[in-house]
Amino acid sequence: MKSIKNVDFLLFDLGNVIINIDYQFTINELKNLLPENKNHLIELFFPSNFHKQYEMGLISSQNFRDEIRMHFQSDWSDVQIDQIWNSLLKDIPLERIDLIKKLRADFGLAVLSNTNEIHIKKVNEIMVENFGIPSLDPLFDQVYFSHELQLAKPNVEIYEVVADKLKTDPSKILFFDDLEQNLLGAQTVGYQTHLINHPKALTGFFEDVL
Template identity: 25%
Template structure:
């Protein structure tokens, strides 16, 4: 019997996208790097950003600039940092009603609810002020625990926080970072959240039950009642 439900954050509980466009866009052009070069440098540091090796966004920017022998202006770094914080705040302001209804129903049924998110500090700086926070019994941010999805370890950390065995828990996510495979390898039942995903992208991930809407979970999973 399932006693706990873990959720991914971005593109599962909240989304950065409005159709084909991001809700909030910011530029790093003032740093003086070609946007394509910056993106390549940014992407190459993803694992180190997610596992907390880089303690914050500013440290990533400094490292990128250092790698190109560029001067570092602390005020400029902070300006770009605040723009990113702003951009990451926007998705938290528009939580899908069905998501809140699902979380409320799970709590009413006595389920334990957890979050497992690959993230850096600035990406979740608005978490504690969001409508979501009150529903969660445990939150696992990758940068805090120094391990990221899809490592089974991060799922086991979540289970330990909630006091459940992996086989007593499910994980729901959009599938990024190979998180569904990681959850399954850790012993959890993994479900594919597709409500924020384009159909063609959703179909790229196979082998996991698909949830077409948040409330679809209630019809698909036998949950414990207390």
């Protein structure tokens, strides 16, 4: 098999691996909503402390929304904040779902994603609307989210914890992610890795396998 040797589990990131995401779309949405004198706050948002804390499950969704109001605009409603925050989540191509279903016949499958409660609720809605599946759980053997593990990529500990939970040697995990830094963290623990750098990269990788 092409590049797949001694692999017990295929481990997938979510963003731009399973579901397409578009940060620039959300940035543009924020620019349209905010007065020009607040546009500088947008670039401070994604690396902000409260964003990182939310991604690691260290603050609640309501705390996160309150922080967004303090950061951007005090009169934004919960619904408006969720809509803005989820606007970066786009489509899940059917070919990726079909691929996952086929791969399950030969491999253990798992997800490892830096994400949060609000996004996962939206991902589940997309799954139901497009595929009649309530969540990612029926497609994978295990699903691991940073906000539930209270750890985040590329911290080495998260890869150690996931390998332990999968009950397999890290060297027998093949990990797909769209960020090089996340792959480097996984390689430190011993994972096999593959960079997903364009929309057809995942399905293309498995063309000679299935």
